[in-house]
Amino acid sequence: xxxxxxxxxxxxxxxxxxxxxxxxxxxxxxxxxxxxxxxxxxxxxxxxxxxxxxxxxxxxxxxxxxxxxxxxxxxxxxxxxxxxxxxxxxxxxxxxxxxxxxxxxxxxxxxxxxxxxxxxxxxxxxxxxxxxxxxxxxxxxxxxxxxxxxxxxxxxxxxxxxxxxxxxxxxxxxxxxxxxxxxxxxxxxxxxxxxxxxxxxxxxxxxxxxxxxxxxxxxxxxxx
Numbered sequence: 185x186x187x188x189x190x191x192x193x194x195x196x197x198x199x200x201x202x203x204x205x206x207x208x209x210x211x212x213x214x215x216x217x218x219x220x221x222x223x224x225x226x227x228x229x230x231x232x233x234x235x236x237x238x239x240x241x242x243x244x245x246x247x248x249x250x251x252x253x254x255x256x257x258x259x260x261x262x263x264x265x266x267x268x269x270x271x272x273x274x275x276x277x278x279x280x281x282x283x284x285x286x287x288x289x290x291x292x293x294x295x296x297x298x299x300x301x302x303x304x305x306x307x308x309x310x311x312x313x314x315x316x317x318x319x320x321x322x323x324x325x326x327x328x329x330x331x332x333x334x335x336x337x338x339x340x341x342x343x344x345x346x347x348x349x350x351x352x353x354x355x356x357x358x359x360x361x362x363x364x365x366x367x368x369x370x371x372x373x374x375x376x377x378x379x380x381x382x383x384x385x386x387x388x389x390x391x392x393x394x395x396x397x398x399x400x401x402x403x404x405x406x407x408x
Contacts, residue, residue, distance in 0.1 A: 185291075204254065206258070208286065212226050214226055233282040233283060236280065237278075238286075240280075246312045247316065251318075273293060274298060276290065277309060293306070315332075
């Protein structure tokens with residue numbers, strides 16, 4: 185689930201010119217080993233390099249986040265983004281890895297059973313995040329609201345979760361004349377409104393009819 189959330193986050197980050205390299209939660213694979221006493225195991229790619237802990241959770245339930253490098257600030261922005269995406273119901277509390285490759289993700293939720301997660305609810309962790317989080321440059325690029333502002337708003341349960349960046353784009357692109365019915369093609373409207381009428385000012389043209397005569401006589405043309 186953390187990987188799927190991060191995919192959406194990274195897709196929005198790539199649309200921002202100044203964001204730079206985005207984050208990726210590396211995939212975890214399930215392996216079946218029938219000859220082993222423990223037939224199932226999870227495996228993931230080996231990360232080579234300087235392994236670092238960008239965010240962790242201490243015993244009092246406070247998230248300890250490092251903000252010295254761009255990657256650390258992006259991890260902090262990822263936490264803020266998911267917190268806002270889920271309307272303050274979920275938070276990534278542990279982020280570790282090498283450079284932008286993230287693994288060993290920890291999750292805290294506000295209420296038990298959120299999105300079917302088998303995680304014990306820990307609302308104090310999210311409360312501490314609201315009071316401790318300081319928005320950085322990448323939070324600003326993503327158009328994220330301060331958690332303190334979100335917490336002060338009247339809580340409403342949204343029908344569907346929406347991306348914070350998508351909400352900002354929808355607000356910017358909305359037209360003040362959205363209620364106005366779009367006009368059809370002028371040419372099409374003209375064809376609908378103007379019936380096919382004869383011009384009454386034109387002089388009627390004469391029509392030539394052929395009257396048949398008995399067999400053996402040529403037909404005579406009459407003008408009416």
